[in-house]
């Protein structure tokens with residue numbers, strides 16, 4: 001099987017996010033960049049499937065600046081076979097990401113695409129579903145379990161939805177989006193890191209793909225939300241109940 | 252035409268509150284766009300649901316068919332894209348529930364149009380506010396071109412109420428998706444609970460890793476929820492550890508809640524958790540670590556061992572309620 005997985009470059013989730021002086025984005029000094037946490041999970045799932053199905057290959061894709069090489073190298077060190085970086089300095093909205101991925105899918109013809117459920121920078125939760133629509137493929141979003149059929153022609157996917165867990169059967173090729181509990185991603189081992197240096201990392205200028213990436217959603221303003229201030233400490237349960245009843249009037 | 256189509260999700264023959272929130276946002280948007288708000292309901296049989304929707308003062312498009320018996324993204328997306336096109340709608344709106352999040356991007360891409368997800372405010376017919384970076388930033392975004400696809404954060408708008416001139420129901424025959432077997436519903440393991448729904452409750456009590464195991468959710472946190480008539484929530488750490496089911500997770504990547512009262516028990520207050528509850532009216536934190544970041548957003552903080560404090564709190568509340 002050929003599996004395509006994505007690795008978006010995003011600020012580490014622990015980063016304290018501040019808007020830059022121009023108000024056009026976030027301040028990037030002192031930001032540690034990582035693979036989007038959901039994408040790490042997607043890559044891990046792709047690797048686990050490869051380990052089960054002999055002769056499989058895992059191809060990574062990132063769309064972003066040249067520095068996104070770091071995230072692809074990390075993914076290669078986790079064990080992916082090769083990677084492609086679609087170069088653009090402009091952040092793309094999910095529809096443009098989906099169109100770029102569609103081009104790569106048409107060229108690579110994978111049996112399965114695994115992406116993250118959500119990029120933790122734009123928090124859009126869109127690109128995977130959009131890719132599935134463009135390809136006309138089945139989708140299984142928010143996956144917490146993926147069971148490949150013995151003939152590798154379909155998969156049963158358990159999804160985290162409102163009110164419980166839903167199981168879907170999708171025929172392949174399909175797009176799966178990874179939720180937090182799908183797996184625990186492995187760390188890159190030292191030999192993995194050494195090997196990764198020699199693996200193929202192809203760079204593709206976005207213009208070469210000839211896709212329409214004109215923004216349809218323009219960010220006109222970024223603001224810091226009003227900060228909630230700390231209230232007071234209470235010293236006993238009795239005091240707490242009194243305050244909730246008489247002051248806050250919520251019980 | 253500047254009509255707005257609202258996708259009306261239903262479960263067990265009812266509309267959850269989130270659907271009514273989507274409807275309210277759709278009405279607001281239609282008002283700004285100078286058009287009508289129309290609701291679309293899809294299902295195997297939807298007569299009763301369609302009639303109920305009409306009570307909210309909107310016209311209703313009812314699409315029936317075996318393909319809609321269970322929600323599946325491909326059939327639903329195809330039908331909605333067709334309705335948006337044939338009815339010449341300027342926007343498609345739905346609440347950002349698990350279904351809304353799964354479905355709307357698929358429709359947007361089918362139509363090849365822009366989408367703003369999880370919006371928390373409507374500025375004008377094309378401009379919206381939405382959180383990014385785990386709620387650390389609020390962006391104002393303009394969606395260019397039409398139709399626009401908009402998913403709505405359900406805590407950011409009030410639910411629509413019944414009233415206004417009763418709408419007309421139109422049965423619409425969307426071209427039935429060919430018996431597509433590429434996506435099939437297998438089963439739904441529902442989390443059964445007698446407590447209020449997390450996203451609808453006035454009071455939410457959430458537990459974190461500090462509760463140490465699933466049994467303590469039952470013996471420590473549940474009695475507190477019951478005394479308060481509260482819904483139960485949890486941190487990611489508690490869900491990951493298997494203490495409670497996934498759909499209780501509150502946060503950036505879980506549910507967003509904004510109840511009158513939110514009680515955080517043994518939760519440290521990571522930014523990803525705060526993203527899901529910091530718009531609650533009153534926040535109470537119970538944590539043994541006085542440095543825990545949760546205290547920075549709590550209106551009332553109690554530094555205490557939860558295993559002692561929570562049972563005491565439950566007793567005090569029962570006393571208060573019976574007084």
Ligand SMILES: Cc1cc2nc3c(=O)[nH]c(=O)nc-3n(C[C@H](O)[C@H](O)[C@H](O)COP(=O)(O)OP(=O)(O)OC[C@H]3O[C@@H](n4cnc5c(N)ncnc54)[C@H](O)[C@@H]3O)c2cc1C
Nearest residue numbers: 459460461486487488502503504505517518519524539557
């Ligand atoms: C991509 C991503 C997405 C995420 N999404 C979410 C999300 O949606 N929701 C979410 O919640 N998290 C999310 N997280 C995880 C988040 O960063 C934190 O790891 C998580 O919220 C921590 O859960 P916790 O507070 O229960 O555990 P901890 O941080 O371990 O805190 C436990 C707390 O319990 C207290 N405690 C322990 N024992 C007692 C006692 N006896 N009495 C009183 N207090 C006690 C401790 O002092 C501590 O403050 C996400 C993380 C990432 C990277």
Ligand SMILES: Nc1ncnc2c1ncn2[C@@H]1O[C@H](COP(=O)(O)O)[C@@H](O)[C@H]1O
Nearest residue numbers: 006008063115116118119124125126127
């Ligand atoms: N620039 C990108 N490069 C690679 N993958 C991406 C990119 N943007 C989005 N994705 C993938 O799409 C998923 C959903 O992103 P989003 O819709 O932006 O929340 C992410 O988790 C990634 O797997």
